[in-house]
Every structure is written in C-alpha cells, then in structure tokens.
Amino acid sequence: MTVAEDLWYHYGRRRAVTDRAVPEAFRWTWSQRGGPGAEVLGDLEGRRVGDLGAGAGRDAAYLASRYPVARVDAVDGSAAQHAMAGDLYGDLAPRLRLVHADAVAHLHGSVGEYDVLYSVFGAVDFTDPYELLPAACAALKPGGRLVFATLAHYLGGAPARDEVGPAHVSARRPDGEAATMARWVLREEVWAELLGEAGLTGVGCEVLPGSGEGVRDADTLLVTGFRGE
Template sequence: MTGTADLWHHYGRARAGRDRAVPGAFHWTWSQDGGPGPELLGDLSGRTVGDLGAGAARHAAHLAVRHAPARVVAVDASPAQHGTATDLFGHLAPRLRIVLSGAVPHLHTAAGAYDVLYSVFGAVDFTDPRELLPAAAAALRPGGRLVFSTLAHHVGGAPARTDVTASEIPARTPDGGTATMRRWVLRAHVWAEVLDGAGFTRIGTEVLPATGEGPRAADTLLVTAHRPR
C-alpha cells in the first residue's frame, strides 16, 4: 500500500461517528435493507469465516456476535477502513480478527484455512477475479462455500460487462482530490465462467431487484459457489 492513495479514506466516516453498534441484521443487497440474510452462509457454529473487503467490519461483527463462529476474519486493504473497524469492533477479539491486507495476499497465506468466505460489495468487486477467485478456492477447505453480492449492472443503469473487464469508477483521495478505481461489474454468466475456471462447483446466481428508485439504485447479483469435497 506504500505510495498508494487510500481511496476508501472517506467511506463510512459519517456513519462511524454516529453508529457504533453491532448491527442486528445482515443484508446482501446494495441498499442494505432487504433480501436474504446470513442463512446463505450455512450453519456457522464453530466455523472459520472470512469477510473479503470488510470495510468497517459491520457484517463481520454481526456474524461474530450472533452466529457463534469459531472466528470471523475481516480483511481489508484500506488503512482508513481497518482503523475504523478496529475502533468500532476491536473489542470483539479474538472471535473477530481485523486484518489490514489485500484479499489476494491474505488468501495466499491461508491455504485451506476457511470454511466460508464472503464479500458484500467488497473485495470481489474491486479485485481482478482471475486472481481473487483461484486464491479463494485454495483458501477454502474441501466443501467450503463462497458467497458474494455484487452489482447486477452499473450504478446509473449501464449493463454489466460481457467479459472480464474492469470499469473505471469515480473515487476520492484522502485530501479530497478526484481519482478513479477499478470495479468489476460482470454479467452472471461471466462470473459463473470465472468461478468454474477457478475450480468452484455448484455455482448459483440470482438477481435481487432494487428496493427503491433514484440514480443510485441498483439490482444486486447474488452468487454462491463451493470448493469440491
């Protein structure tokens, strides 16, 4: 991360100042107000769970407190997000472990360490899937599960891409300057093809319609896959 602007510096700062509670619910949708919950992850009792691109670790904190895993590891490459997560939920250690790292480097150090991996508009969106998904497969134990929610189309309505190509989206530097970052917004069949190529099986996709209207409304693509036993 040295020499690279933290483009997540501003994200969630206002909420962190007013809301320090462990969330009472877990949502996959873009609007974070509906759809299925953590049941898609399976029974987490005694399991080791990884949140890839955890941000402020609100989803991870919910799982750690309410679903009796052995451990939830909240991984994020942003120093600002790591700092916010530590400030909000560091007291939940050791059940919640907050890690400052890119998802791919972390997964490369964790072969066969996880029962479940998930991403809620997190690292799966912002990391080349041809690098991330094979690393995720290797980090899962046989029979392990990957679940992620991502955009079903670009915010604003442009369709998802038909190949594994990133889009450039607006971002802000810590000093408020303008920048861009890469985001992978892919059609369901493209995600399925990359998952298959990474060694996953039992791949499922579902579109969850937006619950509201407006320029920031978007449908959610929910994806599940398994490492073979």
C-alpha cells in the same frame, strides 16, 4: 498501501461518528433493504469465516456477535478502514480478528483454512477476478463455500459487461482530490464461468431486485460457489 494511495480513506467515516453499534441484520442487497440474510452462508457453528473487503467490519461484527462461529476474519487492504473497524469493534476479539492485508495476499497465505468466505460489494468487486477467485478457492477447505454480492448492473442502469474487464469508477484520495479505481461489474454468466475456471463447483446466481428508489438504486447479483470435496 500508503495513506496517500488509500482511496477508501473517506468511505463510511461520517457514519462511524454516529453509528457505532453492531448492525441488527445482515444484508446482501445494495439498497440494504429486504432480501436474504446470513443464512445464505450456511451453518456457521464452529466455522472459520472470512470477510473479503470488510471495510469498517460491520458485517463481520454481526456474525461474530450473533453466531457461534470459531472466528470471523475481517480482511481489508485500506489502512483507514482497518483502523475504523478497530475503533468500532475491536472489543469483539478474539472471535472477530481484524486483518489489514490485501485480500489476494491474505488468501495465498491461508490455503485450506476457511469454511466460508464472503464479500458484500467488497474485494470481489474491486479485485481482478483472475487473481482473487482462484486464491479464494484455494483458501477454502474441501466443501467450503464462497458467497458474494455484487452489482447486477452499473449504477444508473447500464448493463453489466459480457466480457471480463473493469470499469473505472470515481474515488477520492485522503486530501479530497478526485481519483478513479477499477470495479468489475459482470453478467452472471461471466461470473459463473470465472468461478468454474477457478475450481469452484455448484455455482448459483440470483438477482435480488433493488428498492426502486433513487437514480443510484441497483439490483444485486448474489453468487455462490463451493470448493469440491
């Protein structure tokens, strides 16, 4: 991806100037308030973990610094986000490995390597699920776990789609010019079917309510699936 195509160039840049610390908690919810934490990922001792669409790497940094993982790979296709993560948390290597790569391509090159994969409004939201979910299943070890947080409905309250297809949401190019990107906001039944088709079992979906504050508040859909033994 070239810099001109990097629609994540501006994301989190202002925050990175003043907030450089490892987060104090792992949050799945859109509001970043309440809800479950990293325990949803299961026992992480000695585990190989992958964050798909890691952005500035804050969640991955939390796991790498607070849990006895073997390694956390923070995977992101944005050159700007990858550079930001390196500036913020590069000192956590080698327990934290920052990977500049498209999530699907990375997973195709990592067959059977991960104990846990997760996405917090990350690559699962912005990648065709027919491509990403089978690749994620293949990249998990037998018994491995995929967990992701996604929007339970569109920002503003419109219901999630009952068929597989993206909406086009606003974004900005590095020069500030307006652009759009694809985002998948699907009903929980649709996600469950997609995970099953990808080879994942034991699928569970839970709606985590929003904070109730602001017009852009949203409920979170937390989805879990496992690769068969």
